[in-house]
Amino acid sequence: MKAKKVLDRGVRLLKASPAIDHWQKGRERIEAEDLLNFVLGVDEDPPGDTEIRKKDVAAFDALVERRVTGEPIPFIKGYTVFRDLEILATPGVFVPRDSSEFLAEQAIVRLRKRKRPVHVDLATGGGTIALAVADEIPKADVYGADVAADAVKLARKNAKRLDLRATFAQGDLFGGLPSKLHGTVDVITLHPPYVAKGEVADLPDEVREWEPEHTLTDQSVDGLGLITRSVEESPQWLRKNGWLLVEVSPDRARDVVRVFKAGGFREVKSTKGGDLPVTRVIVGRCPA
Numbered sequence: 001m002k003a004k005k006v007l008d009r010g011v012r013l014l015k016a017s018p019a020i021d022h023w024q025k026g027r028e029r030i031e032a033e034d035l036l037n038f039v040l041g042v043d044e045d046p047p048g049d050t051e052i053r054k055k056d057v058a059a060f061d062a063l064v065e066r067r068v069t070g071e072p073i074p075f076i077k078g079y080t081v082f083r084d085l086e087i088l089a090t091p092g093v094f095v096p097r098d099s100s101e102f103l104a105e106q107a108i109v110r111l112r113k114r115k116r117p118v119h120v121d122l123a124t125g126g127g128t129i130a131l132a133v134a135d136e137i138p139k140a141d142v143y144g145a146d147v148a149a150d151a152v153k154l155a156r157k158n159a160k161r162l163d164l165r166a167t168f169a170q171g172d173l174f175g176g177l178p179s180k181l182h183g184t185v186d187v188i189t190l191h192p193p194y195v196a197k198g199e200v201a202d203l204p205d206e207v208r209e210w211e212p213e214h215t216l217t218d219q220s221v222d223g224l225g226l227i228t229r230s231v232e233e234s235p236q237w238l239r240k241n242g243w244l245l246v247e248v249s250p251d252r253a254r255d256v257v258r259v260f261k262a263g264g265f266r267e268v269k270s271t272k273g274g275d276l277p278v279t280r281v282i283v284g285r286c287p288a
């Protein structure tokens with residue numbers, strides 16, 4: 001069967017699936033192409049008139065069937081690509097989002113200016129943001145921490161596989177980090193679970209059913225619980241003039257700016273990546 005026909009059939013099935021969040025026009029075609037390329041082991045989309053072997057068509061159809069149930073593509077493929085790094089993805093650990101590349105970038109531009117940069121990535125999940133920093137600033141001392149044992153295990157596995165230098169610890173917020181870091185950290189990043197407790201039920205099925213609840217909400221009424229704690233606790237860890245960077249959805253940005261300001265942070269701003277309308281990164285410098 002020709003590639004175009006294989007893909008068109010896949011796109012139709014994906015479009016018809018009620019379990020998929022159809023948030024972006026044309027997304028289903030991108031996903032079908034991604035799955036076909038994965039099956040064929042190629043990076044570039046094959047021309048539409050390429051003949052696809054029977055066994056590859058069957059393998060592709062099987063993956064589309066999984067996606068139709070809402071299973072995220074990174075779980076189907078076993079990995080996702082984040083700032084050129086292949087990050088392993090397994091059920092039980094939050095799937096890294098493309099939108100977090102902007103958070104990593106905001107950390108990297110600030111850390112590049114430091115002589116001996118120190119970075120802490122809170123709520124690190126599979127270590128994505130920490131590992132992007134370790135990759136792009138090899139001289140940086142990078143630490144990641146997460147409350148979930150599965151996440152820390154995956155982060156360590158990712159670091160080993162990618163041969164990157166980063167230390168991962170398990171603990172509640174800063175809880176697992178060594179106290180020798182007090183007053184030394186240049187940049188703290190946090191992509192927290194910020195969905196308000198009462199709003200989890202409104203999330204798309206494919207998020208609610210495939211991501212563990214502790215990765216989505218901190219169970220606070222306003223979704224600001226972990227963010228407020230990070231604002232209160234990070235001055236103890238940050239170096240003078242160090243930065244706290246927090247990724248949230250646009251509708252949470254104003255509240256997070258307020259929390260930063262109430263905590264005495266300076267130069268507080270809500271920043272936005274060029275083509276990433278779904279995210280904001282609130283930045284602020286440590287209180288003087």
Ligand SMILES: C[S@@+](CC[C@H](N)C(=O)[O-])C[C@H]1O[C@@H](n2cnc3c(N)ncnc32)[C@H](O)[C@@H]1O
Binds near residue numbers: 218226
């Ligand atoms: C939205 S995910 C972000 C994961 C990762 N930073 C990323 O962008 O892919 C939130 C993460 O917060 C972690 N988490 C939840 N409560 C936490 C806490 N009290 N302390 C540390 N991490 C926590 C979850 O286990 C989850 O990995």
